[in-house]
Amino acid sequence: MNFSDDALHKIAESMEPLSQKGVSRRDFMKFCATMAAILALPASFIPKIAEAISGKKPYLVWLEFQDCAGNTEALLRATKPTAAKIILDILSVDYHETIMAPAGHQAEKSLMDVVKNQKGNYLVVVEGSIPMKDGGVYCCISGKSAVDIAKEVCGNALATIAVGTCAAYGGIPAANPNPTGAVGVKEAVPNATVINLPGCPVNVENITACVVHFLTFGSLPNTDKFGRPYFAYGKRIHDNCERRAHFDAGQFVRQWGDEAHRQGWCLYEMGCKGPETFKNCPTVKYNEGTSWPVQAGHGCIGCAEPNFWDTMTPFYRRLPSVPGVSIETTADKVGAGLVAATAAGILIHGIGRALSPKKEEE
Ligand code: SF4
Numbered sequence: 001m002n003f004s005d006d007a008l009h010k011i012a013e014s015m016e017p018l019s020q021k022g023v024s025r026r027d028f029m030k031f032c033a034t035m036a037a038i039l040a041l042p043a044s045f046i047p048k049i050a051e052a053i054s055g056k057k058p059y060l061v062w063l064e065f066q067d068c069a070g071n072t073e074a075l076l077r078a079t080k081p082t083a084a085k086i087i088l089d090i091l092s093v094d095y096h097e098t099i100m101a102p103a104g105h106q107a108e109k110s111l112m113d114v115v116k117n118q119k120g121n122y123l124v125v126v127e128g129s130i131p132m133k134d135g136g137v138y139c140c141i142s143g144k145s146a147v148d149i150a151k152e153v154c155g156n157a158l159a160t161i162a163v164g165t166c167a168a169y170g171g172i173p174a175a176n177p178n179p180t181g182a183v184g185v186k187e188a189v190p191n192a193t194v195i196n197l198p199g200c201p202v203n204v205e206n207i208t209a210c211v212v213h214f215l216t217f218g219s220l221p222n223t224d225k226f227g228r229p230y231f232a233y234g235k236r237i238h239d240n241c242e243r244r245a246h247f248d249a250g251q252f253v254r255q256w257g258d259e260a261h262r263q264g265w266c267l268y269e270m271g272c273k274g275p276e277t278f279k280n281c282p283t284v285k286y287n288e289g290t291s292w293p294v295q296a297g298h299g300c301i302g303c304a305e306p307n308f309w310d311t312m313t314p315f316y317r318r319l320p321s322v323p324g325v326s327i328e329t330t331a332d333k334v335g336a337g338l339v340a341a342t343a344a345g346i347l348i349h350g351i352g353r354a355l356s357p358k359k360e361e362e
Contacts, residue, residue: 038209038284039221039231052216059114059122062096063153065139065146066173066182067128070201071164072098077287091123091211097141108142115156123214124157125207126150129166129173130188133181147188154192159220160185161195161210165303168196168227175309186227195220196227198279200303205284206232226306228278237274237300240282243267261297271316272299279304 032049036042041049064072076099093099095111102110114122128146131138136145154160162185165171173182186194197206210229213221221229238244246252246266253261253270268275277300285292294300302312312319 034205035209035212038205038280039213045216049212049216053212055215057092058215059118060091060093060125061111061114061122061153062093062125062127063149064097065126065128065130065150065167066180067164067166069098069127071127072096074201074286075204075207111153115153119156120158122157123211124154124160126154126160126162126167126185127164129170129182129184131173131180131182132188133179138180150185150189154185154189154194157192159193159195159214161197161207162186163197163202163207165198165200165308168198169306171200172309174307193220194227195223195229197232198228198304198306203232203281203284203286206280228304232280233278233304235278235280237277237279237281237294240280241274241294242282243294267294267299269318270299271314271318273302273312273315273319274300276312276319277302277305
């Protein structure tokens with residue numbers, strides 16, 4: 001990357017506070033370049049990103065409701081000073097039940113101080129679904145129901161980032177028969193500005209990229225009709241999957257642990273929902289880009305789609321209808337051409353299999 005002297009000066013200035021905390025120039029540049037790549041911005045935006053994230057720290061509160069804390073774990077599991085460290089350094093995290101020092105009344109005071117003193121000027125991250133049934137009694141913190149907390153905190157925020165499928169759409173707690181009446185943040189607080197980052201758990205880079213976009217441009221990224229940012233949910237998993245060449249070649253795993261599985265062939269016949277699921281897992285992966293489910297040999301379960309627990313099961317079987325059609329047709333960016341291409345690919349695979357069963361067995 002070649003930058004002007006002015007840009008290099010800005011980068012050097014930007015990283016000074018972070019370098020005092022042990023973040024190297026190399027890590028910082030890598031972080032800014034990764035953010036630009038995830039947001040599909042040209043490299044010329046890197047100095048702008050560097051400058052934006054070193055400005056005034058925005059206030060942020062992190063609420064946990066009906067959740068497993070998997071998204072918090074995903075954020076904190078970094079072993080190197082990368083996304084997690086940098087995001088914690090560029091934000092003023094004033095309330096986070098898992099990592100904050102205060103407890104009890106002190107903790108609740110920290111939350112209310114932000115809501116009252118920074119009204120309309122702070123960000124919220126919500127993890128977990130919100131139970132609406134029976135007055136919201138199934139999730140209460142400090143004597144208040146989750147829905148009342150969400151109305152007060154998210155309703156007065158600049159914006160709310162719903163991380164994980166539970167906060168976005170209700171997730172597993174909302175699975176049939178949904179005993180607690182669980183919903184996502186937008187349904188519980190319709191007047192709040194909410195962006196959804198579904199996934200089980202969320203990819204940390206996508207949280208960071210949303211915050212970086214906000215700091216750089218002063219707005220949240222554009223979203224599809226499910227409230228998901230296009231930069232992270234604009235493409236199907238199937239389209240970027242490293243096993244895609246095997247799908248196109250009709251090379252499929254037929255049994256867990258068979259030779260095809262050991263060779264890394266396509267998991268479609270083992271129930272992979274990659275053709276129906278929109279997310280950038282194959283490119284950003286998890287644990288600082290180490291791996292993701294399909295790379296590890298497990299099919300995609302479609303966890304970034306609304307109601308996945310009801311609509312994507314059984315996870316280890318192909319869906320009964322023509323895969324790809326029912327869900328693809330509801331996503332903004334998917335046209336008939338893409339649906340037809342997938343259906344055609346599957347049809348060709350079926351014909352090929354019928355005509356040459358011996359070759360398929362091989
Ligand atoms: S079906 Fe699954 S494993 Fe096969 S190419 Fe698509 S996403 Fe990858």
